[in-house]
Amino acid sequence: MDLRDETISILAPGGVISRRLPGYEDRPQQIEMAEAVAEAFCQGEHLVVEAGTGVGKSFAYLIPAILFATEAKEPVVVSTNTISLQEQLIDKDIPFLRETLPLDFTAVLVKGRGNYVCLRRLNMVATSERGLFETRDEVEEFDRILEWSKITSDGSLADLLPNPPESIWSMICSESDNCLSSKCEFFGRCFYYRARGKVLGADIIVVNHHLLLSDYVLRKMNIGVAVLPDYQHLIIDEAHNLESIATAHIGREVTNWRVKRLLDGLYRPPRRSGHPGGVLVRMGAVEHIPLVEEARRSAEIFFDLLSKWLDENETMAIEREGFLPNLLEEPILKLEELLRDLRKRAKDESEEMEITAFIRRCHKLRDDLDDILSLGTEGYVYWVERTGRRFANLSLNAAPITVADELREDFFSNMRTIVATSATLAVNGSFDFFKGRVGLENARELLI
Ligand code: SF4
Incomplete structure (x- = not known):
């Protein structure tokens, strides 16, 4: 069975999803989108899809992406704009598919580097810069972080609630241009590198648009500090936000x-x-x-x-x-x-x-x-x-004025597969405006 047929058999009535998903409904539009996405992976195509809410877009791209990534042994990056969609993918959709699909796959959420505490910088502040803190509150806040760093499992801001003020976190977070990597005395315990290790070898890599674009900019600077492993297959959900975020990163x-x-x-x-x-x-x-x-x-x-x-x-x-x-x-x-x-x-x-x-x-x-x-x-x-x-x-x-030329020539041209999707991409049924603004003029279109 090829990727397209396999995708349809999983999603169609009587397939594994219908047997496991409570309240399953037959959604021909979801199957139409999944088929087009599978085709894009098979042919190495760029595709833009507008599909309204309720179509079930995430399964329509995740299933062919997982089948492709595990078969081809090449990672697929899935980029979203909002945390709520990231959480839906990582906490709901992907765990469900992991239990349901008849294959093993790995999926990770990648956070920006600045989300992780840098143990070397933390140690430096603790040993020689503690006196910098002006108020008792700042000292207590720093001590809280120091204690947390000994027990946290992932060393990221998501695990440090409430989040500390920017003024303190910026002194101790991981920074690409201030990292000794394997020469660092804390390398063996480094939270950022531990998280990065999980990304290597993952089939599905979930990121947000900011990370996607900052990784692109770092690659372009060619200083060997890219966050993501090399990849050539990209799904951009909530793609209507891509232009504004790209503009901010490229400027x-x-x-x-x-x-x-x-x-x-x-x-x-x-x-x-x-x-x-x-x-x-x-x-x-x-x-x-x-x-x-x-x-x-x-x-x-x-x-x-x-x-x-x-x-x-x-x-x-x-x-x-x-x-x-x-x-x-x-x-x-x-x-x-x-x-x-x-x-x-x-x-x-x-x-x-x-x-x-x-x-x-x-x-x-x-x-x-x-x-x-x-x-x-x-x-x-x-x-x-x-x-x-x-x-x-x-x-x-x-x-x-436009990010289209740069994205088209320096970013998208390196991608074998791109699927850009959202509930709102077309204007009066035409994708021309969106495609022209982001440099995807030659992408195939699907409006459902
Ligand atoms: S390896 Fe880099 S990020 Fe990790 S603790 Fe050392 S300096 Fe900080």
């Missing part, structure tokens, strides 16, 4: 908080507790602190000018190259050069890795800011935005 953003985080990571002045922190303090390179403070002053002036330029508006388009002087280029470049020197006297690999991460961040910040202030990329739109009232977040942004 650039410089915010006052990003600059502050970078500078605080290098040197954080003592607060009420009286303890300074940051890489320079840990390395005993305190004579270079004035360089960080100089950059901090420049950043304050720069974002102040930006705020005045924005006036009372929340968003304004940048239409003129050099609309603001780039006051950060020089001080951040000086820091980058300093870090290159300091790296030569790093005491161990862990310190060297951390400094390298800061060099990359300085470099990327300069690169992003230069591009935005010079309106440097053709086909991009540029704007400034203010969000939040009490702690205003000022951001300079650049995003492609």
Whole structure:
């Protein structure tokens, strides 16, 4: 039996699903969709499907995907937009299919790297940066995380309730550019790598669109830190959200908080507790602190000018190259050069890795800011935005007018199978708008 026939025999009346599913209803539209998905896997096709709610889309793509992945021994990535759909797949649909289908398969949910605690960073804060916490609440919160890290089974935020504040979690979460991987003394216990190990060899890999796109961007940067294993078969559910998420990931953003985080990571002045922190303090390179403070002053002036330029508006388009002087280029470049020197006297690999991460961040910040202030990329739109009232977040942004070219040429062209589906893809019965916006112009269509 081929994949198409096998899929139909499982879903059709009298098949294993009908025998096991309480309240089973014959759904010809579900079978029609499943048949088209099976065909896409067999032929190596790109397919867009609009199917209304109630059709049973998830079984219509999961069953052929599982049959294909186990037979071809190639993973299929399933990407969703919402947590509720991820939970439905992982907690309901996939366990049901595992009990029902006459074959063994593995399925994993992959979370973004920043969801996992990094034991090395946690240990570093516990041993030398504990004094950074300003309030008793922060100290207690950190102690709670420290205790939790000894008993948690997966080390991810989902297991740490209530979630800690961003300001603490960002000091101890796993980061791609600040990880020693197999050279790390905590590697054997590392939660992120344990989770990643389960992904290798899985038949079905469930992710969200953010992870899908950040994995794509990491692959493009080619620095060997992609989250997902190599794959060529992709199902995109809730595909109507893909364009906006791709736009955010492919674009650039410089915010006052990003600059502050970078500078605080290098040197954080003592607060009420009286303890300074940051890489320079840990390395005993305190004579270079004035360089960080100089950059901090420049950043304050720069974002102040930006705020005045924005006036009372929340968003304004940048239409003129050099609309603001780039006051950060020089001080951040000086820091980058300093870090290159300091790296030569790093005491161990862990310190060297951390400094390298800061060099990359300085470099990327300069690169992003230069591009935005010079309106440097053709086909991009540029704007400034203010969000939040009490702690205003000022951001300079650049995003492609369309993500279609990039997705088509750099991402989708590497996929043998793509199934993009949602209850709302077509406009007046036509997929042209959706296909044109995301670069799937040549995909076969099915509207049911
Ligand atoms: S291997 Fe990387 S993520 Fe894991 S504990 Fe070490 S530094 Fe952190």
